[in-house]
Amino acid sequence: MTDVVATRPVPGTPRPYEFPPFRRDRLSNGLRLITVPLPGRPLVSASLVLANGVVDEPADEAGATVLAARALSEGTERYDAIALVEASERLGATLHAEAGWDATSAGVDVPAARLAPALELLAEMVARPTFPEAEVERLRDERLNDLLQARADPRRRADEAFVETVYARESPYHRPSGGTKETVARLDPRSLRAAYAQGVDPAAATLIIAGDLSGLDVPAIAERLFGSWAADARARRPGPLVDRTQVTSRFVRVIHRPGAVQTEIRIGHRGAPRRIPDFYPLAVMGAILGGLFNSRLNMKLREEKGYTYGANAGYDLRRGAGPFSARAAVNTAATVPAVVDFLGELNRIRDEPVGEDELRAARDFLVGVFPLRFETPGAVVGALANIVVHDLPDDELARYRPAIEAVTVREVELAARERIEPDRSAIVLVGDADAFGRELERAGFGPVVIERDEEPIAEGPAEGVEDEMGPAEVGDGR
Amino acid sequence: MSTPIVSFTDERLPNGLRLIIAADHLAPVAAVNIWYDVGSKHEVPGKTGFAHLFEHVMFQGSRNVGKAEHIALIQAAGGTMNGTTWLDRTNYFETMPSHQLELALWLEADRMGTLLEALSQENLDNQREVVKNEKRWSYDNRPYGSWNEKLQEHLFPPEHPYHHTTIGSMDDLNAASLEDVQQFFRTWYAPNNAVLAVVGDVEPDRVREWVRRYFGPIPANPKLPQIGDLSLPPSLGGEHREIVMDKVPLPRVYFGFRAPPFGDLRLDALDVAGQILAGGRGSRLHRRLVRDERIAQDIALFTLGFVGGASVTAGWATVRPGIEVARVEKAFAEEVERLGREPVSDDEMARARALVEADELGALQRVEERADRLAMYATLFDDPGLINRMLGRYLAVTPEAIRDVAATVLRPANRVVLTYLPELPPADSAIVAEPEEIDEEVAA
Numbered sequence: 001m002t003d004v005v006a007t008r009p010v011p012g013t014p015r016p017y018e019f020p021p022f023r024r025d026r027l028s029n030g031l032r033l034i035t036v037p038l039p040g041r042p043l044v045s046a047s048l049v050l051a052n053g054v055v056d057e058p059a060d061e062a063g064a065t066v067l068a069a070r071a072l073s074e075g076t077e078r079y080d081a082i083a084l085v086e087a088s089e090r091l092g093a094t095l096h097a098e099a100g101w102d103a104t105s106a107g108v109d110v111p112a113a114r115l116a117p118a119l120e121l122l123a124e125m126v127a128r129p130t131f132p133e134a135e136v137e138r139l140r141d142e143r144l145n146d147l148l149q150a151r152a153d154p155r156r157r158a159d160e161a162f163v164e165t166v167y168a169r170e171s172p173y174h175r176p177s178g179g180t181k182e183t184v185a186r187l188d189p190r191s192l193r194a195a196y197a198q199g200v201d202p203a204a205a206t207l208i209i210a211g212d213l214s215g216l217d218v219p220a221i222a223e224r225l226f227g228s229w230a231a232d233a234r235a236r237r238p239g240p241l242v243d244r245t246q247v248t249s250r251f252v253r254v255i256h257r258p259g260a261v262q263t264e265i266r267i268g269h270r271g272a273p274r275r276i277p278d279f280y281p282l283a284v285m286g287a288i289l290g291g292l293f294n295s296r297l298n299m300k301l302r303e304e305k306g307y308t309y310g311a312n313a314g315y316d317l318r319r320g321a322g323p324f325s326a327r328a329a330v331n332t333a334a335t336v337p338a339v340v341d342f343l344g345e346l347n348r349i350r351d352e353p354v355g356e357d358e359l360r361a362a363r364d365f366l367v368g369v370f371p372l373r374f375e376t377p378g379a380v381v382g383a384l385a386n387i388v389v390h391d392l393p394d395d396e397l398a399r400y401r402p403a404i405e406a407v408t409v410r411e412v413e414l415a416a417r418e419r420i421e422p423d424r425s426a427i428v429l430v431g432d433a434d435a436f437g438r439e440l441e442r443a444g445f446g447p448v449v450i451e452r453d454e455e456p457i458a459e460g461p462a463e464g465v466e467d468e469m470g471p472a473e474v475g476d477g478r
Numbered sequence: 479m480s481t482p483i484v485s486f487t488d489e490r491l492p493n494g495l496r497l498i499i500a501a502d503h504l505a506p507v508a509a510v511n512i513w514y515d516v517g518s519k520h521e522v523p524g525k526t527g528f529a530h531l532f533e534h535v536m537f538q539g540s541r542n543v544g545k546a547e548h549i550a551l552i553q554a555a556g557g558t559m560n561g562t563t564w565l566d567r568t569n570y571f572e573t574m575p576s577h578q579l580e581l582a583l584w585l586e587a588d589r590m591g592t593l594l595e596a597l598s599q600e601n602l603d604n605q606r607e608v609v610k611n612e613k614r615w616s617y618d619n620r621p622y623g624s625w626n627e628k629l630q631e632h633l634f635p636p637e638h639p640y641h642h643t644t645i646g647s648m649d650d651l652n653a654a655s656l657e658d659v660q661q662f663f664r665t666w667y668a669p670n671n672a673v674l675a676v677v678g679d680v681e682p683d684r685v686r687e688w689v690r691r692y693f694g695p696i697p698a699n700p701k702l703p704q705i706g707d708l709s710l711p712p713s714l715g716g717e718h719r720e721i722v723m724d725k726v727p728l729p730r731v732y733f734g735f736r737a738p739p740f741g742d743l744r745l746d747a748l749d750v751a752g753q754i755l756a757g758g759r760g761s762r763l764h765r766r767l768v769r770d771e772r773i774a775q776d777i778a779l780f781t782l783g784f785v786g787g788a789s790v791t792a793g794w795a796t797v798r799p800g801i802e803v804a805r806v807e808k809a810f811a812e813e814v815e816r817l818g819r820e821p822v823s824d825d826e827m828a829r830a831r832a833l834v835e836a837d838e839l840g841a842l843q844r845v846e847e848r849a850d851r852l853a854m855y856a857t858l859f860d861d862p863g864l865i866n867r868m869l870g871r872y873l874a875v876t877p878e879a880i881r882d883v884a885a886t887v888l889r890p891a892n893r894v895v896l897t898y899l900p901e902l903p904p905a906d907s908a909i910v911a912e913p914e915e916i917d918e919e920v921a922a
Contacts, residue, residue, distance in 0.1 A: 002591040003695045006542050009584050009688075011555065012577035015506035015679065040504045043840045073759075081769070085760040086825075092832030094758070111836055138772055145728065145775045145798060152727045153621055262611070262619040294550045303546050306607025309615050329615050331607075361554040368556010368575050375505050376843050 017371045019397040020210070020380055025219045027227045030203035032388075035218045036210035036380050044115050044211030045377035047107035048126055048226075049385050052199030054101045054177045055241050055320065062172070063179015064187055064195035067139055069099035071192055072106055074135035077128040081135055084121065093118040095125060101177060102238075102319045103389045104199050109378065112212050116221050123225040129196065131189040143184050150176075154329070157255060158264035158430040165253055165426040166269055166323055168246040173322065194234065201235035202226070206388045210377040243320030245270035247426050250446040256433040263335040263431025264327075267342050269421050271324030274317040274390045280403045281411035282315065282419060287362040288412070289313050289349050289420075290326055294361070296345050297326060305341065307334040315419075319390065324419065335436040336443050339427060343445070346422040353409045367401045484848055484865050487682060488856070491690060493698045494670025498852045498862050499685050500677045502845070508579040508678035511571040511849035512586055513857040515673075516666035518646070519565050519639040519786050520705060524653070527609070527646015530563035531654055532662050534605040536570065537561070541592035545601060548585050555581050563644050565784050566740075567857060573846045576679035580688050583676075587692035590672070593663055599656055606651055613645045621726045622898050625794070629734035632718040632894040633790055638708065640786060668699035675853040675862075678845035708786035712738070712886070718894040723901045728775060729797040731807045733814075734894040735887050737791045740783030741859050746871045747879040748781050748791060748887060751817055753830045754880070755779045756793065760829065762813050763795070773801045773809060785858050791887060803897060811890070818885030821877035831873050838869045 025033040054065045073095055074081045088095045093110035095118075106126050110118035150156040160176055167174040178184070199205070207226060209218055247269060272282060290297040290313025301311040308328040316322035326346065330338040374380050387396050433440075433450045441448055486500035521528050539545045552559045557574040559582075572582040617623040627643050634640040674693070676685050714736045738744045756763045756779035767774035779793030793814075797806045822830075841847045848865065855864040886892075 002697065004541065004588055004591040005584065005692055005695075008542070008551075009580035011581070012579075014575060014577045017506050017575075041843055043836060043843060082760070082765070085758070086829060089758070089760050089829035089833055090825075092836035094833075094836070109836070109840065111839055138769070141772070141798070142768075142775060145796075148727045148799075149621070149775075152725065154619055260619055262614045292553055294546060294553060299546065302608055303604065306604045307611065309608060309612040329611070329619070331611055331614060361550065365553040365556060368554075368578070369558060370556070371506055371575060372556070372558060372573055375507060375845070376840075 019374060019383070022384065024394075025222075027202070027223050029227055029229055031222075031226055031229065032206040033219060033222050034206060034208045034384055035213060036208070036377070036384070037213050038211050038377055038380065039214065041211045041377050042112050043109055043377065044112045044209065044213070045107065045109050045381045046115070046119060046122065046207065046209040047105050047381045047385055048122065049206045049208065049388050050104040050106070050199030051201065051204040051238060052099070052195065053103050053238065053319070054099060055172045056198055056238055057172075057195050059170070059172070060183060061187060061191045061195065062175055062183040063143065064191045065099040065104065066178045067136070067143060067184070067187055068131070068192040068196040069097040069104050069106070070139055071131050071136055072097040072125050072129045072196070074139065075130045075132040076124050077130060078124055080132075084125065088118065088121050091118050091121075093121065095121060097125070099177070101172070101322070103385070104196070105385060107381070112216070115216060119221060119225050123229065127229045131192050133189050136187070136189045136192055140184060140187050143178060144181060146178075147181050147184065154257065154260065154262070154264045154430050158266050158428060161253065161255055161430065162266035162268070162325060162426065162428045163323055165428055166245055166247055168242070168244040171242045171244055173243055173320065197232040197234040198236055200232035202229050202231060204235070204237060208381045208384050208388070210380040238319070241320045243270065243273075247424055250423050250425050250427065252427040252429065252440060252445050252448040254433045254437070254440070254448065254450040255428070255430045256450055256452045257431055258434065260430070260432045261332060262329045263332055263429050263436070264329050265335070265338060265342065266325050266327055266428040267339070267346070267425050268313075268323055268325035269425050270321050271315040272317060272419055273319060273321050275392070278411065278415050278418070281407050281415040283366060284359065284362050284404065284407045285349065285412045285415045286314050287366060288354055288358050289345065289416075292362060292365060296349065297328075297342070300341050300345060301328055301330070301338060305334070305337070307331065307338045332432050332435045335429065335431060336439045339445060340443065343422055346420055346425070349416045350420055350422070353413050356409065359407070359409055359412060363404055363407060366404045370401055484842070484852070486852060486862060488862055491669065491694055493694065493696060494668070495689070495693050496673040496856055497686070497689050498673065498675045498856060499680065499682045500675070500848060500852060501680050501682055502677065503679045505845075506576045506679050507573060507845055508576040508676065508680050509571065509573045509845035509849040510579070510582045510586065511569060511675045511677075511846070511853045513567050513569045513673045513853040514666060515671045515857050516568055517564055517566045518642065518644040519708070520666065521639060521642070521646070524650060525658065526642045526650045527644070528650070528654060528658065528662060529568055530644050530646065531606065531609050531651060532659060533561045533563045533568050534609055535597065535602060535659060536589055536593065538601040538605060539596035540589040541595045542588050543585060543596070545596075548589070551581060551585065557582065565640055565644060566786065567854070569850070569853065571846065571849065579676070579680060579685070583688050584692050586674070587696065590667055590669065590693065591696040593667065594660055597656065597659065602654070602656055602659060606654060609645075610648060610651055613648065613651075617645060622724060622730055624722065624724070625732050625896060625898070628720060628722065628896055629732065629790065629792060629894055632720070633714065633734050633736050633788070634710070638710065638787065640784060640788070665699065665703065668702065669693055669696050670698040671702055673853045673856040675849040675856070677849040677852065705786075710736070710787035712736070712788070713892045714894070715891065717890050719897075720894075721897045721899060724898050726898055726900050728799065729803045729900065730794055730898045731797065731803060731810065732794045732894075732896040732898070733779075733792065733810065734896070735791040735892050737781055737789040737887050738883075739787060740785045740789055743871070744879070744883045745781065745783055745789060747875045747883040750830050750834065750872060750875045751880050751884055751888075752780050752791070753833060754822055754826055755814060755817065757830070757833060763810065766813055767795055767806065767809055771809060773798055773806050777810070779814070803899070807895065807897070814884065814888040818881060818888055821881050827877055834872045835869060838872075
């Protein structure tokens with residue numbers, strides 16, 4: 001028998017760690033600048049965060065904000081799309097722009113030595129986009145095709161069906177952030193310009209730059225390139241937001257896919273906004289329920305039952321109350337038993353206090369993994385962008401670990417009771433209803449609605465290139 | 479500009495375990511990455527999917543660690559971890575706050591030394607079901623999900639172990655017995671078949687001490703089997719074509735080419751060719767098919783490097799509604815074949831090099847990536863120093879080298895074409911035209 005050491009090692013002394021210190025400046029036009037020196041990180045990340053998010057667009061032009069962000073790099077006053085991409089490639093720079101629910105961000109990743117010329121391209125892109133008609137038309141058609149693919153893909157179909165089930169029709173959260181077939185079809189350069197213009201206000205925007213900035217006078221570079229960027233008359237600050245749910249009691253909605261070998265399960269309800277007093281207890285509770293690998297859901301559905309490659313749950317914390325969802329793809333025969341287990345765990349975390357050991361493991365993970373999350377400039381910029389978007393105090397990241405450390409069993413229990421609602425959950429299933437429909441009716445989860453898609457189009461690709469390569473390389477499900 | 483040099487030490491324990499240490503104290507983070515020289519290429523017919531199923535078993539406990547406790551301990555220590563299986567390897571890795579490094583080393587040693595003591599039929603059965611659900615999720619219930627399986631079947635002959643995928647077949651997974659798993663472990667999970675890389679905020683002498691203490695007692699396997707000769711003819715010797723009916727809304731054409739083995743200089747040129755053809759919105763395929771002609775929804779082309787005889791260059795184009803599939807296939811083929819005739823311009827080369835360089839800088843910023851690369855280059859090429867030379871190799875690729883490799887690899891007689899068509903045509907369906915004849919014998 002191999003004579004290995006049986007004694008578990010004890011941890012050494014933690015090296016002190018703080019979230020990287022950053023500096024704030026303000027340009028002459030009011031644009032806020034955050035610089036984060038990260039010595040030894042030669043690939044610099046820069047991101048301009050604008051205040052216009054998807055929630056701020058008119059419902060009948062849903063998708064305009066996302067498409068406008070995508071169209072930023074499709075042409076500016078000085079460059080057409082190809083000239084702009086070639087100019088950035090010559091610098092080894094990647095220009096990008098994307099819109100989310102609460103903000104739009106445009107950024108560039110570039111080796112430090114070429115930061116200034118890359119920022120010049122970024123400034124050109126955000127200050128002088130032209131939204132050329134032909135390119136907008138192409139992007140719109142690509143989005144429509146993507147929606148066709150999404151409708152046919154089990155994962156995306158389940159995600160979209162879930163939010164449209166949970167949120168009231170007048171809430172932007174009812175629809176995908178990229179808009180629907182009906183709204184996208186009517187988008188044109190005018191609607192994109194209008195959506196983008198809402199965010200064009202230096203006084204409401206922040207430029208964040210992180211990386212090895214030694215020898216660079218970043219405030220001076222930023223002033224030269226962004227200091228004359230002017231507000232658009234149509235710019236406006238985010239207004240009130242509807243995040244109302246339409247679910248009053250539990251029910252099941254099934255989207256029938258004949259012959260599907262797995263059922264995509266989504267169970268949940270309207271969740272919570274980012275700015276809540278119980279943010280830290282919620283984070284710990286979420287980790288225990290469905291965030292950690294050893295979460296209750298994954299241990300039950302994967303490690304005990306073998307129903308799935310992975311089960312998890314979490315909150316999408318937005319300016320409004322984004323969704324809470326518990327999720328898994330299970331083999332068809334396990335559909336109803338899996339829902340039973342999901343509901344069992346959603347109830348258990350409300351009904352019984354979590355164990356001290358569970359609490360400690362979750363807290364220790366969230367605290368311990370904190371430095372690992374911020375190894376790269378891109379991750380540091382992302383965390384600061386989150387602070388900017390949600391208007392959180394500058395010491396938010398510094399306070400994170402002590403605040404998590406202080407979370408108690410009682411606080412976790414309160415968070416679960418307040419923010420997990422098994423009896424007001426929508427249960428959305430995308431799978432072969434002929435295989436489990438009768439069992440589902442008998443299970444007593446609530447009223448069951450089975451939809452058989454009128455359009456006989458099936459599955460389409462959910463993700464981009466990277467994900468397509470995923471299945472080739474198999475991991476253990478993390 | 480130059481890539482930061484990764485300085486490392488490279489040594490072996492008496493039991494054959496290769497230990498590579500690279501200290502870097504930028505962040506209080508340390509990465510452990512252990513590569514076992516065993517992958518799906520070591521599987522025999524009837525036992526496909528085994529290396530990967532085994533990887534799952536490695537998280538089910540060992541003498542001093544309970545089921546799933548490995549992961550629980552790593553997470554409670556504030557670390558992250560995973561394992562992956564691929565044609566040429568299986569690897570396990572942890573990224574830890576640096577003061578918790580010793581725990582990761584102890585855990586890896588415990589399972590390398592004593593896994594079988596904890597193995598039970600119940601745990602095997604559980605993970606078999608998990609893996610079957612992984613296969614359903616990644617392949618069977620995913621649009622176009624069979625492309626990888628099909629490309630491998632066409633590109634490699636049945637007697638070659640790259641003929642089958644890493645996930646394996648449902649039948650073989652169902653047939654896997656406890657005895658199979660035990661035999662697999664005894665054969666391959668030995669210190670002399672592993673490379674351990676430790677990177678980041680570490681003191682090398684402490685690491686050596688820990689590694690000797692924890693891994694030192696594990697005996698070598700003196701009878702490691704040698705894998706047979708996996709060499710292959712450089713070309714497929716004819717075009718293979720297959721039409722696949724699937725539950726997809728848009729047709730998609732996949733291309734697969736048999737490419738030189740990983741490590742071959744020609745593969746460096748093929749990687750740069752991939753950047754020029756499909757690396758982002760400035761690339762040739764994107765520009766022509768997506769932007770200018772608007773016949774494709776998206777395109778891709780990349781090379782997966784394998785050491786056992788040949789690599790795979792794979793690509794695809796998703797056909798826009800109302801467009802003839804054959805037109806998209808033709809445009810795609812024209813672009814890749816043009817690269818084999820006309821040398822790339824200086825400006826295009828300069829752009830590709832700048833992007834390759836930035837990618838490399840970005841990747842090497844993470845300790846996890848550095849540990850993975852050191853272990854990979856040591857395992858596959860006995861040369862961890864490649865981590866510092868690959869960028870130079872990419873930058874040295876010439877337009878002529880790209881032309882030459884494109885001319886040999888990216889040609890009709892060396893390719894597989896898979897055409898995915900909707901089982902039920904959408905309203906404004908594409909009309910499928912007959913593909914143009916290829917003037918070489920059609921295999922398969």
